[in-house]
Amino acid sequence: MVYFIVKHICKLAIKTFYGKISFRNRKKIPKDVPLLLLANHTNAFMDSLVLAVFMARKMKSLPKGIVFLGASKIKIWFFSQIGMIPIFRAIEGNEHLHRNEETFQNCFQVLKKKGCVQVFPEAICIPERRMKSAKKGTARIALGAEEAHEYALNTQVLFVGMNYEKAWSFKSKLFLNYSRPYDISSFCKLHQENKVSGLNALTKFIDIKIRPHVIHIDDKEDDDIVGQVEQIYKPQLFKDYRLKSENASHNFLLSREIANGINYLRMERPEQLLELRNKCIAYFDKLNVNKIEDTYIFKRPNISYLLGKFLFLSLGFPLHIYGLVNNYIPAKISKTIADKVVKKTDFYSSVTMLAGICSFMVFYLLNFSIVVFFSESLAVSLIYGATLILSGNFSTAYLSKLKAFKSMLRYWKFDKGEHVELKELIHERSSLVEMLNNLKQVYRLRHQKNITKNI
Structure with a gap:
């Protein structure tokens, strides 16, 4: 119950944070088989949230083990309810690495029950358009689970390329590029003959197969x-x-x-x-x-297009103000928190979104209560409540179009005054x-x- 409540709250928040989320081959995710969902890692814990909320199956994830160290019993209970299994990495210290044996055993049990475990093969988060080499941990989980159950689980692996336009930017685009599922039976046979060879072969396979699903820049x-x-x-x-x-x-x-x-x-x-x-x-x-954009050098905006933008901005201004009144304060709060708390770029969108969930829920509830109290009409209150998120989205789109309109005006001014430089x-x-x-x-x-x- 906790998992699905959190999932749907985060799904709404993610859809609000990113402007457009697109998928390729999402229907190829298999059901009722042990599955390892393998993705590149560029955007801190937002990556796991995105993968979980857009997947019908319940998913287990492997966050940094340091999150669990010193956590209260309530936090540990909550983490387990939302599918988190701690994984400890050498770069954070060797003293807790022995606890990974328990992590592997937990993953083996999930796969035994035909569950899904999400893993980042790189084992490190780098906010770049670049894949690091796959580590052996993923292969250890896959082949270890098979070995523990006499190589009869039929574990499959499926790759996902998480391609963010700008991972930390509000209303940027996100493209999730899924592969078909692959069985690992051939690697199981090799693992039975020679464990090291099996692990190395599967790790190399993972490294090769995930790369076509992402944009990779060598340098x-x-x-x-x-x-x-x-x-x-x-x-x-x-x-x-x-x-x-x-x-x-x-x-x-x-x-x-x-x-x-x-x-x-x-x-x-x-x-x-x-x-x-x-x-x-x-x-x-x-x-x-x-201060002009390449777009207008490639395709000169005509006057009718400019007038159309002006008409939209004029007619939409009252709705924009309505959206600002209802959404500016919680949006500003979440951005301020992220600006002060976040030290690494890859955590920015994650912290902004989680802070936004809290600030928007409190602010919306407060505004809704005020409207209920003064209007004394449930119908009016419900209509108002339904417009809160919609008006916020409209206001965001309005600001984007206003920015584009200003850019077009700068181009027209430049076009009229500096013909030589434009040529x-x-x-x-x-x-x-x-x-x-x-x-x-x-x-x-x-x-x-x-x-x-x-x-």
């Missing part, structure tokens, strides 16, 4: 250039391959191939990567100086696209691939 130095190429080149790729920009799978596929292309340049053609980086830096520096920007962008077209052909010939084949 941190290339994070910016990948993002810049995505901005400049994606519109062209959508057009060339007849893909849809609003389709999350198509977006992911193009971003993944852009990252792979940059990885290739770093390994095989570093001089061309340096040239591309310098051109991108020069182009985006000019955009930043003039230079258009020329630089065209030159970059041409260079990227040439590099794409080199990359495709080298790898003999069509990037749309996996759509």
Whole structure:
């Protein structure tokens, strides 16, 4: 009961925090089989919450064991009710590592009962578009459970790529990319013959299979250039391959191939990567100086589009104010708490969301009680209550459109006053696209691939 109450509260909070959450192959999650759900780890305990709330099956997770150390009996009871099993890592000290044997035994029992255990194979949270090598702990759980039950459980593994647009940013996008389930029977046979070989083989398999479901940039130095190429080149790729920009799978596929292309340049053609980086830096520096966006260099906004935005902002202003009145204070409280408490970026969204759950629930309940008291009408009170979250979402969307409208106005002002510089920007962008077209052909010939084949 506790698990499902917490699950639905967190589901509402996560849907509110992130602007759009998309899925690929979620229906492939098997039922009534022992399952290890394996995902990349970039966003602290938010990752486990996201995986749990969008999964029909009840899920066990393996958070840091230090959370349990010194915890009261009530906390430990609550943790167990929401499916938390402590795991202790060497990087946090060796004195508690012996307790992992109990953790493994608990996982074995979950799998024996055809349950689901969620594991992060990297065993560390890094807020980057980058996978670390899989550790052996996941294979130990899978093969250990099979060994404890005479290799008859039929344990399966399923991979999930958690691809955040900006994990810590409110109303950013999230794409969950699920694989098909894989059985591990071949690794069980190898494990029976040689335990070390079985563990190593399954660990390598996990490391290889999870990577296609995430965007992986080999070198941190290339994070910016990948993002810049995505901005400049994606519109062209959508057009060339007849893909849809609003389709999350198509977006992911193009971003993944852009990252792979940059990885290739770093390994095989570093001089061309340096040239591309310098051109991108020069182009985006000019955009930043003039405070305009690449979008409008690629596609000039027409006057009717601008007027449409103005009309929406004018008519929607009263609703925006209503949304601000009902949502600004709890939103400000949760942001302030996160700003003061969080020391590491990967915890920001998690703390903001949990603080938001508390502040919004208290504030909404208080406002609802006041309306009930003064209106003396249950119908009016219920209508008011139903508009609280909706008005908050509208106000957030309004602010986003207002920001875009201001950006368009800056472009129009720039267009009218600095024609020479605008022509230079258009020329630089065209030159970059041409260079990227040439590099794409080199990359495709080298790898003999069509990037749309996996759509």
